Amino acid sequence: MASTAAVAAPASSSSLCKLHLQSQFHGQQSGLGSCGARQQQGESLSALLLRVNGQHCSSSSGGVGRGGFGIGRRAVVVCKVAPGKKTVVIGLAADSGCGKSTFMRRLTSVFGGAATPPRGGNPDSNTLISDTTTVICLDDYHSLDRYGRKEKAVTALDPRANNFDLMYEQVKALKEGKSVEKPIYNHVSGLLDAPETIDPPKILVIEGLHPMYDERVRSLLDFSIYLDISDDVKFAWKIQRDMAERGHSLESIKASITARKPDFDAYIDPQKQYADAVIQVLPTQLIPDDNEGKVLRVRMVMREGVKYFEPVYLFDEGSTINWIPCGRKLTCSYPGIKFFYGPDTYYGNEVSVLEMDGQFDKLDELIYVESHLSNISTKFYGEITQQMLKHADFPGSNNGTGLFQTICGLKIRNVYERILAEGSTVLEGAKV
Amino acid sequence: MASTAAVAAPASSSSLCKLHLQSQFHGQQSGLGSCGARQQQGESLSALLLRVNGQHCSSSSGGVGRGGFGIGRRAVVVCKVAPGKKTVVIGLAADSGCGKSTFMRRLTSVFGGAATPPRGGNPDSNTLISDTTTVICLDDYHSLDRYGRKEKAVTALDPRANNFDLMYEQVKALKEGKSVEKPIYNHVSGLLDAPETIDPPKILVIEGLHPMYDERVRSLLDFSIYLDISDDVKFAWKIQRDMAERGHSLESIKASITARKPDFDAYIDPQKQYADAVIQVLPTQLIPDDNEGKVLRVRMVMREGVKYFEPVYLFDEGSTINWIPCGRKLTCSYPGIKFFYGPDTYYGNEVSVLEMDGQFDKLDELIYVESHLSNISTKFYGEITQQMLKHADFPGSNNGTGLFQTICGLKIRNVYERILAEGSTVLEGAKV
Numbered sequence: 053m054a055s056t057a058a059v060a061a062p063a064s065s066s067s068l069c070k071l072h073l074q075s076q077f078h079g080q081q082s083g084l085g086s087c088g089a090r091q092q093q094g095e096s097l098s099a100l101l102l103r104v105n106g107q108h109c110s111s112s113s114g115g116v117g118r119g120g121f122g123i124g125r126r127a128v129v130v131c132k133v134a135p136g137k138k139t140v141v142i143g144l145a146a147d148s149g150c151g152k153s154t155f156m157r158r159l160t161s162v163f164g165g166a167a168t169p170p171r172g173g174n175p176d177s178n179t180l181i182s183d184t185t186t187v188i189c190l191d192d193y194h195s196l197d198r199y200g201r202k203e204k205a206v207t208a209l210d211p212r213a214n215n216f217d218l219m220y221e222q223v224k225a226l227k228e229g230k231s232v233e234k235p236i237y238n239h240v241s242g243l244l245d246a247p248e249t250i251d252p253p254k255i256l257v258i259e260g261l262h263p264m265y266d267e268r269v270r271s272l273l274d275f276s277i278y279l280d281i282s283d284d285v286k287f288a289w290k291i292q293r294d295m296a297e298r299g300h301s302l303e304s305i306k307a308s309i310t311a312r313k314p315d316f317d318a319y320i321d322p323q324k325q326y327a328d329a330v331i332q333v334l335p336t337q338l339i340p341d342d343n344e345g346k347v348l349r350v351r352m353v354m355r356e357g358v359k360y361f362e363p364v365y366l367f368d369e370g371s372t373i374n375w376i377p378c379g380r381k382l383t384c385s386y387p388g389i390k391f392f393y394g395p396d397t398y399y400g401n402e403v404s405v406l407e408m409d410g411q412f413d414k415l416d417e418l419i420y421v422e423s424h425l426s427n428i429s430t431k432f433y434g435e436i437t438q439q440m441l442k443h444a445d446f447p448g449s450n451n452g453t454g455l456f457q458t459i460c461g462l463k464i465r466n467v468y469e470r471i472l473a474e475g476s477t478v479l480e481g482a483k484v
Numbered sequence: 485m486a487s488t489a490a491v492a493a494p495a496s497s498s499s500l501c502k503l504h505l506q507s508q509f510h511g512q513q514s515g516l517g518s519c520g521a522r523q524q525q526g527e528s529l530s531a532l533l534l535r536v537n538g539q540h541c542s543s544s545s546g547g548v549g550r551g552g553f554g555i556g557r558r559a560v561v562v563c564k565v566a567p568g569k570k571t572v573v574i575g576l577a578a579d580s581g582c583g584k585s586t587f588m589r590r591l592t593s594v595f596g597g598a599a600t601p602p603r604g605g606n607p608d609s610n611t612l613i614s615d616t617t618t619v620i621c622l623d624d625y626h627s628l629d630r631y632g633r634k635e636k637a638v639t640a641l642d643p644r645a646n647n648f649d650l651m652y653e654q655v656k657a658l659k660e661g662k663s664v665e666k667p668i669y670n671h672v673s674g675l676l677d678a679p680e681t682i683d684p685p686k687i688l689v690i691e692g693l694h695p696m697y698d699e700r701v702r703s704l705l706d707f708s709i710y711l712d713i714s715d716d717v718k719f720a721w722k723i724q725r726d727m728a729e730r731g732h733s734l735e736s737i738k739a740s741i742t743a744r745k746p747d748f749d750a751y752i753d754p755q756k757q758y759a760d761a762v763i764q765v766l767p768t769q770l771i772p773d774d775n776e777g778k779v780l781r782v783r784m785v786m787r788e789g790v791k792y793f794e795p796v797y798l799f800d801e802g803s804t805i806n807w808i809p810c811g812r813k814l815t816c817s818y819p820g821i822k823f824f825y826g827p828d829t830y831y832g833n834e835v836s837v838l839e840m841d842g843q844f845d846k847l848d849e850l851i852y853v854e855s856h857l858s859n860i861s862t863k864f865y866g867e868i869t870q871q872m873l874k875h876a877d878f879p880g881s882n883n884g885t886g887l888f889q890t891i892c893g894l895k896i897r898n899v900y901e902r903i904l905a906e907g908s909t910v911l912e913g914a915k916v
Binding site: 367368369370371372373374375376377378379380381382394395424 | 799800801802803804805806807808809810811812813814826827856
């Protein structure tokens with residue numbers, strides 16, 4: 053266990069967010085917890101407590117923190133939200149290698165913090181923690197390790213290789229404000245490592261192959277996203293990565309995709325129908341017969357009637373629009389940029405679709421586009437552009453994947469804030 | 485000559501607008517002139533003079549008006565605008581039977597008045613006069629009458645059948661504020677009748693086959709419109725009118741269209757390139773293989789860089805948009821409505837194109853569309869819809885022809901007002 057790992061709250065505690073202060077570490081800013089504040093150097097603890105997201109939190113120092121780890125002073129602050137107010141749970145479904153980690157980095161950036169693995173923990177932990185969010189990888193709920201799967205001839209996509217009971221129990225516990233001891237699937241060794249403690253964060257993101265597969269887990273989600281990479285693009289990406297960078301043969305790449313496909317179609321793909329937002333990544337239609345997979349057509353399929361979520365629209369809500377922003381005011385290089393917006397049905401549900409084909413050359417284009425989108429849940433003019441610029445080096449920052457991931461981040465922040473706003477915060481002394 | 489026909493001003497006069505009052509006719513409101521005011525019953529002449537479009541005009545009564553016509557009292561008011569300020573001249577080119585008269589009725593309605601033939605004049609006069617506008621038909625400049633054309637085997641489309649020298653001289657004179665004695669081509673007899681006096685109005689519309697054919701006439705135009713009916717639609721309309729209503733055979737209709745086509749292509753069609761706005765009427769693309777000509781796709785091609793004229797746009801100026809307004813907020817019946825907007829080039833000139841395919845079922849649809857158009861030069865919210873509703877019985881009121889004709893009317897009003905605003909009004913006593 054990491055020295056900075058959160059101490060599990062008693063099972064009976066319904067505390068939601070905790071701030072752990074360990075002020076003696078090298079005299080640097082320290083204390084990172086899900087309450088979203090860092091202690092400023094030289095700032096008093098009491099002053100800090102008044103700053104924690106505007107909530108008043110009580111504290112104790114010493115206590116549990118001392119002892120086994122030889123830490124000089126540790127304070128645990130618990131900000132308990134009103135009964136019934138729980139961790140907001142977001143589900144992100146996607147195949148491996150589909151850009152989930154980039155998505156997560158964009159999401160946590162919207163909240164102003166950087167996501168890092170739990171400090172001092174298992175270096176192969178799949179968990180990412182930021183001030184506001186904790187992202188757990190559902191591979192950690194594999195019930196069969198690499199060898200077990202090989203022995204039983206099942207893929208990681210197969211529900212039989214996954215422990216949905218435990219997934220449900222732990223997500224439920226986290227949602228209720230209880231810490232859990234979550235297993236770790238070691239992607240390097242292919243084995244299951246000793247568990248790590250996960251404290252209930254403000255926003256819990258469960259990402260992986262099956263966040264919406266199990267009905268019980270699905271019922272815990274406050275918002276869900278499916279990252280849907282088309283076979284053509286997946287193939288182009290795999291070729292680029294596995295052939296160009298890892299020296300695999302075209303045949304072996306084709307074979308691995310073909311081998312995964314039946315299970316993917318049976319267990320992963322059907323989750324789309326439950327998602328509040330589906331981001332579809334397709335080959336461009338701007339270049340005839342393009343199969344390079346560099347220029348992308350990205351669609352965001354947004355379900356209508358979802359609580360706390362109003363789909364983004366272009367110009368005129370509920371109508372159908374094709375928009376080529378490139379023209380007199382905005383000049384774009386070949387093959388240009390094309391947007392589509394319109395109502396549709398998706399798995400029998402009413403949805404709105406926003407599509408971007410092509411890519412941005414420079415900032416002007418993005419701010420121009422942003423200024424014409426509505427319901428984007430930004431807090432100031434140009435926030436999307438600012439976020440995209442901040443992470444210009446992330447994959448997809450010049451196309452619809454980056455744009456729609458950023459918008460999803462803003463939407464998740466909005467969902468979170470609206471759920472939060474529904475209840476008033478009640479404070480309770482930390483039980484340490 | 486009609487008793488109400490304006491008295492031609494001396495050739496040296498630069499007076500632009502005149503108000504003729506003939507108060508003794510049946511005790512009704514009377515007096516209709518190009519100053520745009522009617523006398524209210526019981527209102528004093530001097531009070532009226534202060535009302536004439538906000539201009540102060542001088543008057544005289546008696547004088548020339550008395551005499552040959554036996555009229556009791558006649559007052560002529562002349563509102564002379566500053567030197568250099570002239571009648572605004574609008575050109576409207578179109579083939580016969582293409583809806584020019586409807587267009588003119590929509591145009592004059594924008595100015596608040598109804599257009600009527602000159603009172604008491606030749607009942608076969610082609611001229612239409614309203615408070616603000618005078619519309620003259622360029623057929624009046626035929627140099628060859630029906631028999632002359634037959635003899636020389638030229639069509640009315642042929643420049644040799646038209647007197648461009650006289651057309652130029654008279655339009656120029658009117659533009660300079662001088663009245664003219666314009667010939668009348670009698671469409672019933674096919675002969676040239678005795679001329680009628682045309683006084684310089686605020687807005688002179690010259691409509692017909694050749695308003696932009698002659699370079700000199702063209703140079704007099706402040707704004708020009710070409711009504712471009714596609715062959716398919718022309719054919720469908722002819723069939724409807726000539727076959728269904730007049731009992732012509734399909735073959736004879738085809739033959740008459742074919743016979744006209746070479747001259748039309750040679751002399752009429754090329755004028756498109758000079759127009760500030762071209763209204764193209766095409767078969768719908770919403771119904772596959774439609775050839776009924778009932779549902780229309782209408783395009784307004786608007787030239788960029790024209791003084792006093794900013795093209796209408798949809799949502800985002802200078803970009804390219806396809807918009808189907810029918811959706812969640814607006815439901816339309818089959819085949820729906822589709823708009824297009826975007827930049828283009830037309831005869832080497834930069835243009836913006838606004839297109840409407842389909843037709844309106846009811847008011848909701850039009851006001852919804854109007855509210856999304858920009859640069860429409862309305863004076864209040866919903867003015868287009870109000871105009872269209874007012875003339876719901878005019879042909880094309882439910883489709884793009886009516887919509888774009890109305891918009892052209894608003895644009896012409898705007899051109900007129902901006903030209904007017906450039907100079908200050910100077911008043912001078914009427915020379916009677």
